[in-house]
Amino acid sequence: MKIIARIYTDFKEKFGIPRQSGITENEAKIVFEPEYRRKEAFVGIEGYSHLWIIWQFSEAVRDEWSPTVRPPRLGGNKRVGVFATRSPFRPNPIGLSSVTLKGVEYTKDYGPILTVCGADMLDGTPIYDIKPYLSYTDSHPDAKGGFSDAVLEYKIDVVFPDNLLEKIDTGLRCDLITLLENDPRPSFKKNSEKEYGMKFSHYEIFFTVTDGTLTVTRVDCLE
Numbered sequence: 001m002k003i004i005a006r007i008y009t010d011f012k013e014k015f016g017i018p019r020q021s022g023i024t025e026n027e028a029k030i031v032f033e034p035e036y037r038r039k040e041a042f043v044g045i046e047g048y049s050h051l052w053i054i055w056q057f058s059e060a061v062r063d064e065w066s067p068t069v070r071p072p073r074l075g076g077n078k079r080v081g082v083f084a085t086r087s088p089f090r091p092n093p094i095g096l097s098s099v100t101l102k103g104v105e106y107t108k109d110y111g112p113i114l115t116v117c118g119a120d121m122l123d124g125t126p127i128y129d130i131k132p133y134l135s136y137t138d139s140h141p142d143a144k145g146g147f148s149d150a151v152l153e154y155k156i157d158v159v160f161p162d163n164l165l166e167k168i169d170t171g172l173r174c175d176l177i178t179l180l181e182n183d184p185r186p187s188f189k190k191n192s193e194k195e196y197g198m199k200f201s202h203y204e205i206f207f208t209v210t211d212g213t214l215t216v217t218r219v220d221c222l223e
Helices: 146-151 170-181
Strands: 005-008 027-032 050-056 094-107 111-117 125-132 157-159 196-200 203-210 213-221
Touching: 050 111, 157 170, 170 196, 170 203, 170 213
Parallel strands: 157 213
Antiparallel strands: 005 027, 005 125, 027 111, 050 094, 050 125, 094 111, 196 203, 203 213
8 A cells, every 4th residue: 555645733642642533623734745746636625524534553553463452441451352443453554534624725845735624643644545525425323333332421520720721822722621531541551640741732731630630730832
């Protein structure tokens, strides 16, 4: 398979990336490899509101695979079949995400650049393909969600002191709080006494979690 593009997001490390697409509305840019920057390849794409992105779990490439994995939403201790999950640790490290298409910019140096929202990918993630999302066939409102339905509304309380929140760019605050509400910690390594650090955009956010409440303790600017 050929890498046709890379996506550039606010997620600078695996820790803290949304576990599904569409959880946050953060914007990202898709920049294509030189071979795939031909303008005619994008004719008509502006007519779609959403796209499917097929991409590589570039940080989860392994020589061996396991038939079972531990989904975070089951506490990280219960194992289920890998094909019953969206775990990145798969026989082939391929991800599938639905994103909102916000616009197409035709540039001199990089050709067509797509601006999308809702991506759940690491900054620089390789992309294999892009396809239009078709609501008449891709949307199934009555579909069963397996074990994930039982934890659909899972969230934790977030305490973000005003003096720390003011350090965050206004346009990033809502997405950051949503990420924290979904508890970015590895489910099987939770420690109520540990201070965690999560990189988001050009910040590093430090927090603790006690009795189901996440409290932001420090914000460092990385630039």
